[in-house]
Amino acid sequence: MRSVWGLVAVVAAATFYLYLLSAFLPAAPPRALQPGAEGQEREELEERRLHFPSDLDELRELAELLKFYKRQHTAYVLLLYCSAYLYKQSFAIPGSSFLNMLAGALFGPWHGLFIACVLTTVGSTNCYLLSRTFGKRHIIRLFPEKVAMLQKKAEDNRSSLFFFLLFLRFFPMTPNWFLNITSPILNIPIPIFFFSVLIGLIPYNFICVRTGAILSEITSLDDIFSWGTLLQLLLIACAALLPGTLIRHYSKTHLKLDGLEVNGHRNDLNDRKSR
Known part of the structure; x- marks a missing residue:
């Protein structure tokens, strides 16, 4: 019970x-004070939460x-987003x-990708630490079968643990948040966990951030079918497929994945290998 109240606190x-950070916005940039638009824009800002x-x-x-506020309050917007x-x-x-996607819209594709990757890794590590401190026995009690399955697979792939974790990030057989909270139970060292998140989620973060950057630039249907947009979408597809293909090829010969499921379908990589 003590662990529950600690987590609640x-x-x-x-x-x-x-x-507090979101409720007390800084003063609006000057555009809200232009003659003829002062009252209307003030009301719009007050209505937005x-x-x-x-x-x-x-x-x-x-x-x-946020882009409106970012013009004069960049540090505030960055702090709020992080x-x-x-x-x-x-x-x-x-x-x-x-x-x-919001990172791509606010900070651009490359700065947004860097920020998203850092925050994903730090946030996931925080989740790992919170789970280890407050929630291990509760997680085992709530998800006994899933935890037992992951424990067995982690032990079977202990010699290639880092690549096993990369595979789970590229091909989510279980949601990323669930992998974060169960990793302490699987006895995954923090350094391996940290870098597996940092590297393993780069393709996913890249897809989302790039999509957000594209959406922020689109103002009409014509923009969607422009050569620039189509080339960016092709780049996103390649970024998603290439790392996953390499990890899947590695997994066929080095990882033991029998019994795991990818997107609801039973994984039979090692079954095919044995035929």
């Missing part, structure tokens, strides 16, 4: 901090609002794809 403190986006429309609105991202990752809250 950490979540409550982080939630209160994020609320910062919240986690749940669809593309909300993502566009949030990106527009705090929100770490909050989601640390407490295993799904929805990182929208925040990755």
Whole structure:
């Protein structure tokens, strides 16, 4: 029970901090004070409330609002974004794809990718540490079969543990948040966990961030079918397929993956190898 209350206290403190950060916005940039638009824009700013986006429309609105503030309050927007991202990752809250796309819209494709990769890794490590400190026995009690399956596979692939974790990140047989909270139970060392997240989620982060950057630049249907946009989409497809292909090729000869499922389909890499 002590561990539960400890976790509740950490979540409550982080939630209160994020609320204070989002509730008290800095002064709006000068555009809101232009003659003839002062009242209307002030009302629009007051009506908008910062919240986690749940669809593309909300993502566009949030990106527009934060880009508006970013012109004179870059440090505030960066702090707010990093705090929100770490909050989601640390407490295993799904929805990182929208925040990755927001990074592309706010900071551009390359700076956004760097920020997303760092925050994904740090947030996942926070989740690992919180699970190890407060939640190991509760996770085992809530998900006994899944934890037992992952434990067996981790032990079977202990000699290639880093590549096994990379495979799980590239081909999510279990959600990333679940892998984060169960890794302490699997006795995965923090350095291996840290770098497997940093490297293993680069393709996913790249796809999301690049998509967000493209969406922020599109103003009409004609922009979608421009050569520039089509080439960027091709680059995204290649970035997603190439690392996964290499890891899958490695897994056929070095990893033991019988019994695992990828996207609901039973993995039979080693079965095919034995035929």
